[in-house]
Amino acid sequence: MNLKELSDSLGLSQTTVSRALNGYPEVAEATRIRVAQAAAAANYRPNARARGLATGRSMAVGHVIPISTHHEMVNPIFSDFIAGASEVYLDRGYDMVISAVPDEREEEAYRALLSKGSVDGVIVHAPRSLDPRIALLREIGLPFVVHGRSTNEPGPYNWVDVNNRSAFLRATEFLMDLGHRRIGLINGLLAMDFAARRHQGYVEALHSRGIAADETLIHTSEMTEAQGYAAAKQMLALPAPPTAFLGASIISAFGIRRAIEDSGLVLGRDVSVITFDDDLSYLRDASDVPTFTATRSSVREAGRICADRLMSIIADPAQPPVEHLLEAALTVGRSTGPAPRGTTQQMG
Amino acid sequence: MNLKELSDSLGLSQTTVSRALNGYPEVAEATRIRVAQAAAAANYRPNARARGLATGRSMAVGHVIPISTHHEMVNPIFSDFIAGASEVYLDRGYDMVISAVPDEREEEAYRALLSKGSVDGVIVHAPRSLDPRIALLREIGLPFVVHGRSTNEPGPYNWVDVNNRSAFLRATEFLMDLGHRRIGLINGLLAMDFAARRHQGYVEALHSRGIAADETLIHTSEMTEAQGYAAAKQMLALPAPPTAFLGASIISAFGIRRAIEDSGLVLGRDVSVITFDDDLSYLRDASDVPTFTATRSSVREAGRICADRLMSIIADPAQPPVEHLLEAALTVGRSTGPAPRGTTQQMG
DNA sequence: CGGTAAATTCAAAGCGCTTTGAATATCCTA
DNA sequence: TAGGATATTCAAAGCGCTTTGAATTTACCG
Incomplete structure (x- = not known):
């Protein structure tokens, strides 16, 4: 018909x-x-195509999710993010076009999206501290919202980000207030902007109490369970092991917990852990008292906000960029406690 | 231009x-x-729209992922599945359109996809044992491939599924060979076809050795860490606790492991665990000797196969349906061992 | 009741592409 | 070199919609 x-x-x-x-x-x-x-x-x-041809708008938005060629990793947070964004699109009659693209074909993907005219705007995922995509999108004039930020990008643009620096700064302070002095940081890849900011928050907090960051207590990798385990295990075997850990994701935290228990220690008593928690639906830590003390921020909610912002930009591209900074909630669970006596003196 | x-x-x-x-x-x-x-x-x-209008094809495929209204859950396996499918689409010049839709709006979503002409075919995710979507898609004549199967659906259609029954049958037998007699099943929602089939395999295996399934050892819910923990914890507190568990996902398995350790028991010695493992990139269990003994099947690979099949159907809709059954690999890790002496006699 | 303003409806153009059917250019053979 | 076959190129129609500008109806007022 x-x-x-x-x-x-x-x-x-x-x-x-x-x-x-x-x-x-x-x-x-x-x-x-x-x-x-x-x-x-x-x-x-x-018919969507005919209508699009007549109006010049495609009623679709693109999500380009980068797949690192080396690791072939796809962050599970996309599932939840996309669910949040979808809620918004569904009500607005927009379609969501996803391209999972290997790093090196990213530019091509964006250009194709634009020149084929398949989308009216895009969400940029997983920005790095140094990320050419933002300049590219500005140049080709495709409306975009970044989920996260790119530190080295000059000039304003639309982004929605959690205050990663503040989250880890507060978490580190929280641990130090409990007497911890040797705190392991099990972070994501440093090239990722969010990881760099968390690192920064962690270091700042330590410095503010006159503690120097110890390289042997900082680990950087993909945020898998296996990596979390391996890194924590290794740090716990140090002559002066950490009494607490900061984990970059709930998945890392699972690995950290395993390493702790594997080493015959008790989580929350012998070793404390605070993790960043994206509040993924299948990994939700929501008992009355959560397992992990965490800096929590719903990635699904971030998806909603990004989508909403993009809809608004598409409707009126002239408006000034909005920078939306979300504050993570520091929720206390059972994985943190006072530093064990004696260990606080171990540091140099 | x-x-x-x-x-x-x-x-x-x-x-x-x-x-x-x-x-x-x-x-x-x-x-x-x-x-x-x-x-x-x-x-x-x-221009994709103009070309689509002229050719009658949209060069896009739809993925409708259902979001259960009650649970608001989004299975993290979608991230990996989509990554696999994307690889195929990217090379074929197809776009991937995703709609995350609440249960009750599913039919509407499919009809919209068809009548708006935004896609040339769809992948059906997360089929239930009784699933109206397949009949609907047949009726409206939209090419489709089901990731999984729908047991009660009469007549052939294109699907790609893991042999869930066989996987859990073999896993159960493996445990019984180790002397286990009380085996807890921590399953997904029974309405889901894959969960029903795993349940079936488990029961069949028990029966084949003259063991009756014990309802108190069967748990059914969303496959979250928290649910895995709660269910395992509860079963371990039974007068005659299980000596082994079968978990429906690696995430459940994390919860099961926590419950075991929480109860002062040792995984692989006091209590064995076999989990279904979708080989998600961020939850990969790939040390030399994996943590968990698992029935493993890559959901990313399934994504590739589904996408490839759909491409083929779109190119030639007349071809007979193909049913693609993948066999999960039973890989032995450190989470299984012989049943502790004495406990094997506890059962009735 | 005539005439103008307002309310409805319409025919046709145009969005950017593919494809049909016709036109033109080139080649080869007798 | 004529004449048909073959190789290239082209103009125009059509995909299904929105939208412009015009046509038609209806309403209203003196």
Whole structure:
């Protein structure tokens, strides 16, 4: 069923039917109702391509998720992020086009999205501290919102980010308040902007109490369970092991916990752990008292906010960029406690 | 830059340029080269909507991922599945359109996808044993491939599934061979087809050795860490606790492990665990000797296969349906061992 | 009741591409 | 070198929609 058939069957012109369906004012109320009913009965929906061709808009947004060629990793947070964004698109009638693209084909992917005209805007995922994508998108003039930030990017642009620096700064302070002095940082890849900021927060907090960051207590890698385990295990075997850990994701934290228990220690008593928690639905830590003390920020909510922002930019591209900084909640669970006596003196 | 501008600049007709670009034979080789170079220089790509309108194909496939309204859960396996599918689409020039849709709006979503003409086919995710989507898609004539199966669906259709029954049958037998007789099953929601089949395999294996399934040792829920923990904890507190567990996902297994250790028991010695492992990139259990004994099947690979199949159906819709059954690998890790002496006699 | 303003409706153009059917250029053979 | 075959190129139609500008109806007022 297409417009022509529908309008023919109603004895009306395509113009009138189109207008009736799209809510234009210059159509008689009686006609509008008649058209709406016929359309519903025929299960008619305008062809998206034809409409897009006529209007110049595709009613779709792109999400380009980078897949690191070396690691072939796909962060599970995308599932939740996308779910959040979807909620917004669904109500606005937008489609979501996803391209999972190897690092080196990213630029190509964005250019293709633009010149093929398949999307009206994009969400940029997983920005690095130094990220050419933002300049590229500015240059080609495709509306975009970044989930996260890119530290080295000059000039304003639309982003939605958690205050990663502050989150880890507060977490580190929280641990130091409990008497911990040797705190292991099990971080994500430093090239990622969020990881760099967390590192920064951690170091700042230590410095503010006159503690020098110890390189042997800082680990950087993909945030897998296995890496979390290996890194924590290794640090716990040091002559002066950490009494607490900061983990970059709940998945890392699982690994850290395993390493602790594996070493015959008790989580929350012998060794404390604070993790960043993206509040993923399948990894939710939401008992009355959560397992992990965490800096928590829902990535699904971030998805909603990003999508909403992008919709707004697409509707009015002239508006000034908005920088949306979310504060993570520091929620206390069972994985933290006072530093064991004696160990606080071990540091240099 | 559009076709008209490009062909004008070359002094050729749109017809010739279009044909040159699309590899039609009736164009002089010299012309083709000249056109190709000009197109590359101008960064020209045909407008997807216009092309779609002219050809009747959208060069996009849809993935409708259901979000259960009650749980608001998004399975992290989607990230990996999508990454696998993407690899295929990327090379074939297809876009991937994702709709994350609440249960009750699913039918609407599929109909919209069809009548708006935004996709040439769809992948059906997370089928239930009784799933109206397959009949719906057949009815509306949209090419589809199901990731999984729907037991109660009569007649053939294209699906790609792991042999869930066999996987859990073998896992259960493996545990019984080690002397285990009380085996806890911590499963996904039974309405899901994969969960029902795993349940079936488990029960069959028990029966084959004359053991009756014990309802108190069977738990069914979303496959979260928290649920895995709670269920295992509860079973371990039974008068006659299980000596082994079967987990439905690596995430559940994390919870099961925590419950075991929490109860002062040792994984692989006091209590054995076998988990289904979708081989998610961030949850990969790939040390020399994996932590968990597992029935493993890469969901990313499944994504590739589904996508490939769908491409093929779209190209030739007349071909007979293909049913693709993957066998999970039973890989032995450190989470299984002989049943502790004495406990094997506890059962009734 | 005539005439103008307002309310409705319509025909046709155009979005950027593919493809049909026709036109033109080139080649080869007798 | 004529004449048909073959190789290239082209103009124009059409995909299904929105939207412009014009046409037609209806409403209103003196």
